[in-house]
Amino acid sequence: MEEGYKKYKGKAFMIPELGGWRVILTGPELVTELKNAPSDVMSWADAMRDVNLTLTPYTLGEEVEEAPIHTEIVRGPLTKNISSFFPHIIDELEVAIPLLVPENEKDSEGWISVLAFETSIQTVARLLHRIFVGAPLCRDTEYLGVMTDFTKWVMITATIVSLFPEFLKPYVARIIGTRDRQTNAVVKHTRELIEQRLKLKKGKDDKFEEAPDDAITWFMDIVPDRELNPFHLSRRLLSANFGSMHTTSLSTTHTLLHLAEKVEYQEPLRQEVEAAVAELGWTKEAIARCVKLDSFIKESQRLTGLGTTSMTRRSRRDYTFSDGSFVPAGTTISAAASWIHLDPEYYGEDAHEFDGFRFSKQAEADVESGKSHYSLITMSPEFLLWGYGKHACSGRYLAANIMKTIFAYILLNYEIRLPEGYQPRIISFGSNRIPDMAAKVLLRKRVDA
Numbered sequence: 001m002e003e004g005y006k007k008y009k010g011k012a013f014m015i016p017e018l019g020g021w022r023v024i025l026t027g028p029e030l031v032t033e034l035k036n037a038p039s040d041v042m043s044w045a046d047a048m049r050d051v052n053l054t055l056t057p058y059t060l061g062e063e064v065e066e067a068p069i070h071t072e073i074v075r076g077p078l079t080k081n082i083s084s085f086f087p088h089i090i091d092e093l094e095v096a097i098p099l100l101v102p103e104n105e106k107d108s109e110g111w112i113s114v115l116a117f118e119t120s121i122q123t124v125a126r127l128l129h130r131i132f133v134g135a136p137l138c139r140d141t142e143y144l145g146v147m148t149d150f151t152k153w154v155m156i157t158a159t160i161v162s163l164f165p166e167f168l169k170p171y172v173a174r175i176i177g178t179r180d181r182q183t184n185a186v187v188k189h190t191r192e193l194i195e196q197r198l199k200l201k202k203g204k205d206d207k208f209e210e211a212p213d214d215a216i217t218w219f220m221d222i223v224p225d226r227e228l229n230p231f232h233l234s235r236r237l238l239s240a241n242f243g244s245m246h247t248t249s250l251s252t253t254h255t256l257l258h259l260a261e262k263v264e265y266q267e268p269l270r271q272e273v274e275a276a277v278a279e280l281g282w283t284k285e286a287i288a289r290c291v292k293l294d295s296f297i298k299e300s301q302r303l304t305g306l307g308t309t310s311m312t313r314r315s316r317r318d319y320t321f322s323d324g325s326f327v328p329a330g331t332t333i334s335a336a337a338s339w340i341h342l343d344p345e346y347y348g349e350d351a352h353e354f355d356g357f358r359f360s361k362q363a364e365a366d367v368e369s370g371k372s373h374y375s376l377i378t379m380s381p382e383f384l385l386w387g388y389g390k391h392a393c394s395g396r397y398l399a400a401n402i403m404k405t406i407f408a409y410i411l412l413n414y415e416i417r418l419p420e421g422y423q424p425r426i427i428s429f430g431s432n433r434i435p436d437m438a439a440k441v442l443l444r445k446r447v448d449a
Helices: 002-008 028-036 044-050 062-066 069-080 082-100 116-132 141-162 166-176 178-201 215-222 230-261 263-280 284-289 291-303 337-341 360-369 396-413
Strands: 012-017 020-025 111-115 310-315 332-335 414-417 426-429 432-435 440-445
Touching (some): 002 012, 020 028, 028 310, 028 332, 044 310, 069 082, 069 396, 082 284, 082 396, 111 116, 116 141, 116 215, 116 396, 116 440, 141 166, 141 178, 141 230, 166 178, 178 230, 215 230, 230 263, 230 396, 230 414, 230 432, 263 284, 263 414, 332 337, 396 414
Antiparallel strands (some): 012 020, 111 440, 414 440, 426 432
């Protein structure tokens, strides 16, 4: 793909994949054109179903494909209520981090060794499910195990199923059996909670408006009546869990490894967090003040990301792009995210180097003007972490706030570094890019924390 990007920059080119060819778009003009193409021409839903992304019918379920209600939940009540969730997020961090970074395992110098990915996914899981289902269920290790395992099994199932011809896919998915098995495992933990909530909703108690403001209540407000039962509501919960946890955990891991590697950034980041929290407390407003931290995370994602491509679509009919590139119906099309993110034209001559404060000067100006053109959550043809346009990641506001809060808490309470001699590496397969799952980081409690 690197060769194609350099040779055809500003145009489109094709790369071979299992099951056919993929058209790669390289310039902002073509990326914007893809963003603006109507769904009956360039379909996000068809790409999710047919391309090796999640193969939704076989992993999340037909009802999720037909009515992806979890995206409405994320865009609506979840995003709108982020500020009110902050006390719960901080409370959960104060419980979770000491368990995941146990003081009784420190060495003679006070350093505690933890797996970067496992610590990230467990932390993210607890914070997300504090919002989704509340305490104490968000602290149930068996329940969290089902939820974290499901995020892994969706990708494994999608990869395996994609290797088979279309007529065999349903049978292979049934043999693997991840979806129903995992749903039943969730029901074991959620049945009592959901049945209590259903009694409120069905009029046996007139206090449904006083039900907790969580994902179960939100789903019950909008799912069709046939899904008002523990099994289907638990499946909806799994779909929201996957959409939120998978990418957030991987992104958190990448940033955690960068923070441990780039120790020179820790003190200025810590000072920024200390000042914001001292003035505004642990609030969304305080986290929004941390523009250097925002910049550091964005730079980490720019250089690592979660895939070499973004904005994947499947063409529903023949289409000719403005550069003359013709794609027939049924073609898979993506933007060359990784190489756009490394292009000196957009990021300067040091585009291949890590500069944690690359975006912070612009972001500081944004704070003063009330804009956020350079913040982590901002999308553009040159920054495609979240996608771009109508089908961009609906959970980016939640993910960004969770990541920033995790790192703000770590910075105030711990020193962090890599084990001696270790350098973070990225594992690539297909268009996916993931951190080293065996990578460890060392944390030490700050004396004045």
